[in-house]
Every structure is written in structure tokens, then in C-alpha cells.
Amino acid sequence: xxxxxxxxxxxxxxxxxxxxxxxxxxxxxxxxxxxxxxxxxxxxxxxxxxxxxxxxxxxxxxxxxxxxxxxxxxxxxxxxxxxxxxxxxxxxxxxxxxxxxxxxxxxxxxxxxxxxxxxxxxxxxxxxxxxxxxxxxxxxxxxxxxxxxxxxxxxxxxxxxxxxxxxxxxxxxxxxxxxxxxxxxxxxxxxxxxxxxxxxxxxxxxxxxxxxxxxxxxxxxxxxxxxxxxxxxxxxxxxxxxxxxxxxxxxxxxxxxxxxxxxxxxxxxxxxxxxxxxxxxxxxxxxxxxxxxxxxxxxxxxxxxxxxxxxxxxxxxxxxxxxxxxxxxxxxxxxxxxxxxxxxxxxxxxxxxxxxxxxxxxxxxxxxxxxxxxxxxxxxxxxxxxxxxxxxxxxxxxxxxxxxxx
Amino acid sequence: xxxxxxxxxxxxxxxxxxxxxxxxxxxxxxxxxxxxxxxxxxxxxxxxxxxxxxxxxxxxxxxxxxxxxxxxxxxxxxxxxxxxxxxxxxxxxxxxxxxxxxxxxxxxxxxxxxxxxxxxxxxxxxxxxxxxxxxxxxxxxxxxxxxxxxxxxxxxxxxxxxxxxxxxxxxxxxxxxxxxx
Numbered sequence: 001x002x003x004x005x006x007x008x009x010x011x012x013x014x015x016x017x018x019x020x021x022x023x024x025x026x027x028x029x030x031x032x033x034x035x036x037x038x039x040x041x042x043x044x045x046x047x048x049x050x051x052x053x054x055x056x057x058x059x060x061x062x063x064x065x066x067x068x069x070x071x072x073x074x075x076x077x078x079x080x081x082x083x084x085x086x087x088x089x090x091x092x093x094x095x096x097x098x099x100x101x102x103x104x105x106x107x108x109x110x111x112x113x114x115x116x117x118x119x120x121x122x123x124x125x126x127x128x129x130x131x132x133x134x135x136x137x138x139x140x141x142x143x144x145x146x147x148x149x150x151x152x153x154x155x156x157x158x159x160x161x162x163x164x165x166x167x168x169x170x171x172x173x174x175x176x177x178x179x180x181x182x183x184x185x186x187x188x189x190x191x192x193x194x195x196x197x198x199x200x201x202x203x204x205x206x207x208x209x210x211x212x213x214x215x216x217x218x219x220x221x222x223x224x225x226x227x228x229x230x231x232x233x234x235x236x237x238x239x240x241x242x243x244x245x246x247x248x249x250x251x252x253x254x255x256x257x258x259x260x261x262x263x264x265x266x267x268x269x270x271x272x273x274x275x276x277x278x279x280x281x282x283x284x285x286x287x288x289x290x291x292x293x294x295x296x297x298x299x300x301x302x303x304x305x306x307x308x309x310x311x312x313x314x315x316x317x318x319x320x321x322x323x324x325x326x327x328x329x330x331x332x333x334x335x336x337x338x339x340x341x342x343x344x345x346x347x348x349x350x351x352x353x354x355x356x357x358x359x360x361x362x363x364x365x366x367x368x369x370x371x372x373x374x375x376x377x378x379x380x381x382x383x384x385x386x387x388x389x390x391x392x393x394x395x396x397x398x399x400x401x402x403x404x405x406x
Numbered sequence: 407x408x409x410x411x412x413x414x415x416x417x418x419x420x421x422x423x424x425x426x427x428x429x430x431x432x433x434x435x436x437x438x439x440x441x442x443x444x445x446x447x448x449x450x451x452x453x454x455x456x457x458x459x460x461x462x463x464x465x466x467x468x469x470x471x472x473x474x475x476x477x478x479x480x481x482x483x484x485x486x487x488x489x490x491x492x493x494x495x496x497x498x499x500x501x502x503x504x505x506x507x508x509x510x511x512x513x514x515x516x517x518x519x520x521x522x523x524x525x526x527x528x529x530x531x532x533x534x535x536x537x538x539x540x541x542x543x544x545x546x547x548x549x550x551x552x553x554x555x556x557x558x559x560x561x562x563x564x565x566x567x568x569x570x571x572x573x574x575x576x577x578x579x580x581x582x583x584x585x586x587x
Contacts, residue, residue: 104438135534136457143448143461146469150441153476157434165480172473196534 052082065322092261104158109266112151116273126303137198159258167254171245177336178235184344188351202289215288220377221350226286233278241324279313350379420446441472
């Protein structure tokens with residue numbers, strides 16, 4: 001029994017209505033142009049603004065985790081730090097190494113930022129608020145994501161620096177390895193929804209049984225898929241604990257070591273934009289996109305739900321960064337191929353079982369739902385325990401002794 | 407076929423990428439120019455409402471094949487060798503083959519009825535769904551056979567790569583980082 005969500009509220013559709021109003025009040029020949037600009041400009045404004053907020057949040061959060069204050073000199077509690085950072089990066093000298101490949105060196109950050117922005121085109125950031133409603137939206141997202149690898153290579157190769165080339169090699173190896181679990185964990189959602197369109201995937205989840213929404217993360221395969229997706233997303237965006245491509249203590253800053261000033265800021269921006277985009281896709285696929293978890297909370301505008309979930313995931317990213325140490329290269333690859341890949345396949349099988357088990361048995365609908373949930377959880381948990389046993393075999397976990405640190 | 411402005415821009419971009427890939431001196435530049443041509447082709451597919459073909463082209467060619475080419479260049483020649491330009495008789499043969507392929511494609515396009523706008527059917531509403539159904543129902547056996555072949559090829563490649571290294575010193579201590587460890 002699913003109840004359709006209540007009709008759209010004025011606050012929910014305020015931006016959509018505003019756009020239509022503005023388009024209606026422009027002269028005829030310019031309507032298409034204005035409509036396109038009104039779709040693109042908010043994306044180009046809102047997400048970099050979110051980037052500015054996130055840098056403060058991250059530095060304050062990391063500071064708290066590491067028992068220090070973080071930035072607290074510019075403005076009250078240091079909230080104007082991003083403005084100071086922006087001025088600094090704009091006024092800094094742009095240094096290009098003499099032996100660098102100037103054209104490719106110049107193009108790399110531009111390609112990276114452009115592809116990072118393109119990914120937002122298919123994300124539904126609110127009800128009726130998808131920039132481009134593609135039939136193959138999820139495929140578009142991954143195709144654009146694949147193009148960022150080439151930009152990373154361009155940056156690493158054109159700098160003519162062994163550290164930057166090493167960083168680019170590490171980044172590409174890592175991105176290719178973790179792209180597979182990333183895509184495979186979304187396959188389960190695509191199978192259940194029966195569509196690649198991000199808008200329709202969210203629509204499927206915006207129904208309620210009783211008061212609880214049909215979010216994919218509430219199912220056993222969805223929960224496991226969401227965890228795997230977010231781990232792979234962390235690796236895709238080169239964030240800690242998967243920040244080997246940057247590895248300050250080993251290769252200084254990886255592929256963007258030879259960039260300074262505003263180009264460095266562009267790399268920084270692109271990295272955070274990718275994090276927002278992939279979190280946005282995680283929200284779309286597993287956390288019900290713009291929909292509310294409970295039907296009695298549906299009065300809160302859809303775009304607040306999306307950005308609230310996005311901020312929650314960002315806080316999760318910051319927390320993980322402050323908590324976990326960096327992996328070694330062999331650990332990284334073993335984790336991707338021996339653990340992530342088999343587990344995503346198990347999740348796909350579990351989603352298949354979910355699809356073909358009846359949701360309700362004769363007599364009681366609730367009992368059938370519970371049985372289906374338990375069976376699917378078993379399909380995920382059994383292989384997980386077996387896989388963990390096999391991988392842990394011959395490995396003794398004991399207290400580490402440090403020679404110089406104690 | 408009408409020549410719309412997006413088509414012209416994309417066609418020029420694709421052709422420029424292709425020409426640059428043939429004429430630039432540094433191999434890495436050639437590879438990057440080639441990926442521009444791939445991306446332009448993908449955009450042309452998208453312009454023709456062939457979403458799946460366009461995005462698959464982007465995913466496979468720009469995301470995988472371009473990276474593979476770039477890696478192959480880096481790992482074999484260092485990417486710095488400035489090859490001398492020289493006229494070779496093989497070039498004539500290449501040009502003849504290119505012309506022949508172009509002639510065949512042009513002939514096929516002209517006779518297939520695509521050139522007559524009246525005969526062109528509009529793209530289906532849910533093209534992705536139909537492609538998925540075709541792959542999973544009618545063409546499921548070829549799909550599985552190709553999947554099996556690719557898996558065998560990948561395992562073979564891994565076996566070849568592993569044999570080169572007789573002393574796997576680093577891999578012995580490899581450990582799985584647990585989720586909570």
C-alpha cells in the first residue's frame with residue numbers, strides 16, 4: 001500500500017515558479033536562452049558557494065577532531081575565511097614550470113572543473129528541479145566521471161614533475177579500480193527501479209508505506225549497496241583515507257603539485273564539486289533524493305531535504321577524514337578487488353531475490369515483508385561473513401608495538 | 407540532412423581532433439587530440455538523440471581507451487620521442503583504404519533511406535528500456551558469450567602479467583584493511 005505524496009507546496013516549487021515567471025516576462029526570441037541560463041547559473045553559483053561553506057566546516061571540524069581551534073581570525077568564528085582564501089588565490093602568482101607543457105598545463109584544471117560541473121546536470125536537487133532530465137541520467141553521470149581521469153592525467157603529465165606524474169598514475173589506477181564497485185553498487189538500484197533516469201529513480205522512492213518512505217537504503221541490499229557506494233565514492237574523489245594520489249608525506253601533493261594561485265584553487269574546487277556530485281548521486285540512488293523519510297515531514301520543501309542530506313554526507317566525509325589513516329597502495333587494491341567487487345556482486349544477487357520474492361504472503365502483508373527483508377539480509381550477510389573469514393585467514397590481529405613512538 | 411549549428415560545431419571539433427591526432431608531433435598530444443575526436447563523436451550521437459550510443463562512446467572511448475593509449479605511450483616510450491615526419495609509401499595505401507571506406511559508408515547511407523527525412527522514424531520514448539529489454543531477452547546469449555570471452559581474456563592477461571614477476575615480495579604481506587580496523 002503506497003500513498004502518493006501530497007501535492008506540491010508553494011515553498012516547494014518556489015524556484016521552479018520563479019524560473020517560469022522570469023521566462024514568461026522575457027521577449028519571445030530570448031526565452032530559450034534565458035531558460036537555459038536560469039537552469040545553468042544556479043548550479044554554477046550554488047555549488048561553489050557550498051564549496052566555500054564546506055572548506056570552513058571541514059577546517060573547523062578537523063580542528064575539533066585534532067584538539068585545536070581551526071580558522072578563527074577572519075570574521076566571527078572565522079566564517080569569512082573562504083573570502084580571504086579566494087582573495088589570496090586570485091592575487092597569488094601563477095607559476096608555470098619552464099619545462100612544462102604549457103597548453104596542456106593550462107587546459108587540465110579547466111577540463112577538470114568543466115566535467116565536475118557537468119555531473120550536476122542530471123541530479124534532481126528538488127521536485128521538478130533536474131537541469132536535464134535524461135533517459136540515461138545515471139549513465140551520463142558515470143560517462144562524465146570517466147572524463148575526469150583524462151584531466152587528472154593531463155595535469156600530472158604536463159607538469160614535468162616526477163611527483164605529479166606519480167600522483168596522476170596513482171589517481172588513475174585508484175579511480176579505475178573503484179569505478180567498478182561504484183557502478184556495480186548502483187546497478188542494484190537500477191535493476192529494482194527499472195530505469196536509468198535519475199528523476200524516475202527518485203519518484204519511485206517517494207512513496208510511503210504507512211509513514212515510512214520507500215527509500216532504497218531501508219532495504220538490506222540498499223543498505224549494503226549504499227555503504228559500498230559511499231566507500232567507492234570516497235575513493236573516486238581521492239578523499240582520506242583514500243588520498244594516496246595526494247599523499248602529502250610521500251609525493252607532496254600529487255598531480256597538482258606544480259599548480260599555484262587560481263589554478264590550484266580550481267583543482268581544489270573540482271575535488272569538492274566531485275564530492276558533492278557523487279554524494280548527490282548517492283542521495284538520488286539510495287536516500288530517496290529530495291523526498292522526506294516520513295510522510296508527516298513531507299511539508300518541508302524538497303530542496304531543503306536534498307541539501308540537508310548532502311550536508312549530512314559532507315559531515316560524514318569530514319569525520320572519516322579526521323579519523324582514518326591513509327591506506328597503502330596494496331591495501332587499496334586488495335580492498336577494491338577482493339572485497340568491494342565480490343560484495344557488490346552479492347548486493348546485485350540480493351536485489352534480484354528482493355525483486356522476485358512476494359512482498360506479502362497470504363493472510364498477512366506485514367509478515368511477508370519481514371520475511372523478504374530477512375531473506376535478503378541473509379543473502380548479503382552470509383557471503384559477507386564468509387568473505388571476511390577467507391580474507392582474514394592467516395592474519396593475526398594483535399597489538400602493534402611502535403619502536404620510537406612509545 | 408539539415409546542417410544545424412550544433413552539428414557544424416561538433417563536426418568541426420571532431421574533425422579538428424582527428425586531424426590534430428594525425429599531425430601533432432608529440433605522442434601524448436596525439437592521444438589527447440584523439441580523445442577530443444572521441445568526445446566530439448559522442449556529442450554527435452547525443453545530438454542525434456542516440457543517448458545510449460553517445461554515453462557509451464564517452465564511457466568506453468574517453469574513459470577507458472584514451473587512458474589505455476596514454477598509459478601505453480608513457481610506459482613504453484616516455485612520450486618524449488619527437489618522431490621525424492617522413493613521407494612513406496604506406497601513406498598512399500592508407501589514403502586509398504580511407505577513401506574506399508568513406509565511399510562504402512556514403513553509399514550505404516545514401517541508399518538506406520536515412521538521407522530522406524520523410525522516412526526517418528522518430529526515436530522511441532524510452533529507448534534505454536528497449537535496449538535493455540533487447541539485451542536481456544533476444545540477445546542474451548550473444549551478450550553472455552561476449553561476457554565469457556572478455557572474462558577469459560582478462561584472466562589470461564592477469565596470468566601473463568603475474569608470471570613476469572617471480573618474486574612477489576610485496577604481495578605476500580598484503581592484507582585486507584577491515585572496515586573497522
